[in-house]
């Protein structure tokens with residue numbers, strides 16, 4: 001499975017199945033097998049049967065196998081990257097599909113390497129107590145289409161490291177990337193420990209209502225996250241809900257527009273804006289507003305958009321036609337409300353693929369739909385402010401809080417502003433950079449539960465206190 005063709009052949013259905021469309025060309029690149037509730041029952045039974053032996057292997061052996069899985073990913077990285085580019089659309093280069101394949105390997109290795117030893121919480125004349133962590137059992141993971149292989153890894157790597165079995169349902173838009181990832185890592189994992197079930201939202205709903213799951217991990221929309229919390233309430237699985245957001249960035253008056261432009265741009269436009277923790281609304285002090293908008297437009301002009309498999313592309317198409325229509329609708333509303341296009345807008349509606357040009361919009365009210373609704377695409381609103389308190393109030397006004405950023409030449413000042421923002425992560429002079437050892441999670445409507453690092457391992461485990 002070290003070529004794109006062999007990987008694709010390994011994961012597509014021999015006959016029937018759901019067509020998977022290349023978002024750059026509108027061509028069907030293959031058919032994904034379609035699983036249903038009978039397959040879910042079989043996967044649950046296999047996972048339940050395999051989990052005790054997997055847990056009893058112990059941390060050292062499971063970590064060895066996760067490193068072996070990472071080695072297998074490295075051997076197939078180029079093939080996996082091509083498949084992600086064809087199916088999801090992101091380019092091979094820049095922070096694209098090769099970066100995603102590298103992240104898969106890095107997060108597998110980090111999950112293997114992260115220590116989580118029992119902690120002595122009491123040691124006095126009354127006795128000793130230690131706090132440790134055991135596998136929770138069976139983890140159900142439901143994933144999105146924007147970073148299909150990487151988000152799947154964020155779910156499966158810590159879950160497997162802690163001794164759980166995993167049943168995973170990818171998005172119907174990107175099942176092949178996740179099936180390919182599983183085909184690669186299953187070369188080294190015992191049978192039944194990891195099963196991927198491609199199917200639609202109804203299969204996801206069946207999983208979340210299934211009492212066999214001890215833990216559900218979900219990345220996707222707030223709407224589906226709420227549905228999952230409701231449908232699983234009857235049997236109380238633990239939940240990690242990563243529900244995206246509408247991340248604000250605040251540029252303070254002492255920032256240097258030329259120095260921050262490239263990082264601002266990639267904070268907003270990574271993966272053509274289809275990233276949960278992307279910068280989605282930018283508040284700039286009025287003294288810098290025009291300079292920041294112009295500097296961003298300069299970066300946009302130097303950043304080619306095209307098919308993901310073209311080595312020259314740095315930005316790709318939107319993954320789905322539905323996402324194209326959301327972005328297009330918000331930009332058209334913004335124009336009708338008097339917003340000014342610094343660059344972009346006006347997509348080629350007759351051409352192949354879901355290409356929406358890189359778009360910067362100024363002159364909008366803070367309450368405009370492009371500002372307060374998650375665009376999840378390449379259209380960034382830039383809003384001028386005169387008073388910092390007003391900018392912080394705008395940043396905190398929405399019912400989501402995944403990430404945020406503050407941009408300034410004075411890091412200490414930026415950190416003070418950061419502490420006032422209601423978000424799970426606030427970056428200074430960058431946005432959206434994630435690290436496998438740094439916990440990540442949202443507040444408010446962006447969900448709950450932490451991923452990555454030791455906190456991420458704890459979230460796929462159950463605590464156990466032993467008192468002597």
Ligand code: NDP
Nearest residue numbers: 143144170171172200201204205220221224243244276376
């Ligand atoms: P959804 O939340 O609908 O889909 C995410 C996953 O949940 C998919 O695997 C989906 O399956 C599955 N699913 C759908 N309905 C249910 C259900 N009732 N129970 C359990 N699982 C279900 O996101 P969309 O793909 O529709 O995207 C909509 C919006 O969500 C985007 O516009 C964007 O704003 C946001 N989003 C956020 C992401 C993030 O990173 N946090 C990632 C993707 C989207 P299926 O695809 O087969 O329907």
